[in-house]
Amino acid sequence: AQKITQTQxxxxxxxxxxxxxxxxxxxxxxxxxLFWYKQPSSGEMIFLIYQGxxxxxxxxxxxxSLNFQKARKSANLVISASQLGDSAMYFCAMxxxxxxIIFGKGxxxxxxx
Amino acid sequence: ETGVTQSPTHLIKTRGQQVTLRCxxxxxxxxxxxxxxxxxxxxxFIFQYYREEENGRGNFPPRFSGLQFPNYSSExxxxxxxxxxxxLYLCASFSxxxxxxxxGTRLTVV
Numbered sequence: 711a712q713k714i715t716q717t718q719x720x721x722x723x724x725x726x727x728x729x730x731x732x733x734x735x736x737x738x739x740x741x742x743x744l745f746w747y748k749q750p751s752s753g754e755m756i757f758l759i760y761q762g763x764x765x766x767x768x769x770x771x772x773x774x775s776l777n778f779q780k781a782r783k784s785a786n787l788v789i790s791a792s793q794l795g796d797s798a799m800y801f802c803a804m805x806x807x808x809x810x811i812i813f814g815k816g817x818x819x820x821x822x823x
Numbered sequence: 824e825t826g827v828t829q830s831p832t833h834l835i836k837t838r839g840q841q842v843t844l845r846c847x848x849x850x851x852x853x854x855x856x857x858x859x860x861x862x863x864x865x866x867x868f869i870f871q872y873y874r875e876e877e878n879g880r881g882n883f884p885p886r887f888s889g890l891q892f893p894n895y896s897s898e899x900x901x902x903x904x905x906x907x908x909x910x911l912y913l914c915a916s917f918s919x920x921x922x923x924x925x926x927g928t929r930l931t932v933v
Binding site for chain 1: 879881927929
């Protein structure tokens, strides 16, 4: 069974609009961490934001925020005021005990001028 | 500059050959993981090393092996290369919140 599900293979968004990238996860471990990474065409994985399972508040980092709904097991990424440079692949990932990270299949985001 | 350096950046090998990919991570980062990312897919966990010992492995055959050295560098070795081994190989070292990734090695097997 998939542990990380990203249901949007691709998205097109107008520049300056907000965008939400969906992610649901599956784990029975009460202690886990959720990540979002950006991967431009160059290939490197760029860390965007982290949410711990015990964190009370949703994580925010600049234009990025994570909409963490624990009961629904969802961890959507919200990008406000999108920019052309936001065009890339975006991966949701989860760390369980043992520090290994499991990735979803990704969402390709296209920002339109 | 992420602090995690991988070499080479690109590599072409012939089916059946062996390859060694290298990763240099940040000082003090005792955990290093390797991932395989096929085209259009998310990264898949290969294995992880902590203080020079393997402490986790994904669903990869034994011809994928690794080493971690005291100077925080590590290697991924793949024997008997197959066409399906063509992928981007990512190395990551563990930091406060998670992993810092290198830019990867793009391996093409022909």
